[in-house]
Amino acid sequence: MALAAFTLNGTRYELSSDVVEARLVGVVPEPIREHAAQVNGVWYPVMQAFEVAVGVPRSEFISHTARRHLATLGFPLQGRVEGRDEAAAATATAKPDLTVVRDFGGEEWHTEANVQASVVTALAARGYRVLSVANTATREHGVDVVASRDGATVGVEVKGYPSRNYADPARPSERKKTQPSTQAGHWFAAAALAAMRLRGKEPGWKSVIALPDFNRYRDLFTETQGSLSAAGISVWWVDEDGTVDFG
Incomplete structure (x- = not known):
């Protein structure tokens, strides 16, 4: 089990990979437009996954923050995932049959x-x-x-x-x-x-x-x-x- 401790908008949080997985059980993934994280074998937008896991509205953090902490906890990340509906996302596996474009939402990959x-x-x-x-x-x-x-x-x-x-x-x-x-x-x-x-x-x-x-x-x-x-x-x-x- 991986652990992460961080401060977000002045509040201290402690999060574990087990807690993230538990909180996302049964959660239907939203359409993925840019960054994705895989939790419980399902690909989620990183903003949705982090919002559900921490219980903080996504308006209070940016995608970089979500990606960084989810990566710290060991969850696989990808760049932009295209051409996938919610049903496909809900059944995606560790190696989904998808076209993945690592454009990082307009960022250069080598930042x-x-x-x-x-x-x-x-x-x-x-x-x-x-x-x-x-x-x-x-x-x-x-x-x-x-x-x-x-x-x-x-x-x-x-x-x-x-x-x-x-x-x-x-x-x-x-x-x-x-x-x-x-x-x-x-x-x-x-x-x-x-x-x-x-x-x-x-x-x-x-x-x-x-x-x-x-x-x-x-x-x-x-x-x-x-x-x-x-x-x-x-x-x-x-x-x-x-x-x-x-x-």
Whole structure:
């Protein structure tokens, strides 16, 4: 059973995967337009699943919040699911015969939040207990993902890949002055430094950097692979479909 503790609009909540499953038994899924979570073998819109599980109206949180906490609890997530009615959704299995388009509701797949969600989902699927997940939207300090299995703990520093445009809704058509490849170099360096600091702070943990699989990051990894290996730092790669290569 996975557990999650979080604060939402100033109120502290504790939620378990068992509670989520119990509260969604018999609940008919609404049509899925963007993000989906699978609970009890049924695919639900993440907003509906989180609303029912927590008992908080969906007007009080955003889809990123729902996705992050449901992923922490180990529930599979998908991007946009199309061409499916309620009857099909109610009988969907872990591998539904559906066309899944990972457009993330207009977001780029390689944002830090989406890469983080893929990592958390993959860890839960491997039997890890996810102990903490940092809120990337608010740039929360600390290790991005901490998980444990069989007495071993892993700390993961997550980075996305830079976009050419600003994420700020007020600047949608404005292009960044810094090229993505240049900014990616800065982000890679920051991730490596954070991973090294974690090795010093928690020498008993496995220190990992999780990156979206882009050629620029692959080149930087090739240049630093020996040093990272000597420092005891691993690199995991996340594909557009959410698959995580644990190396």
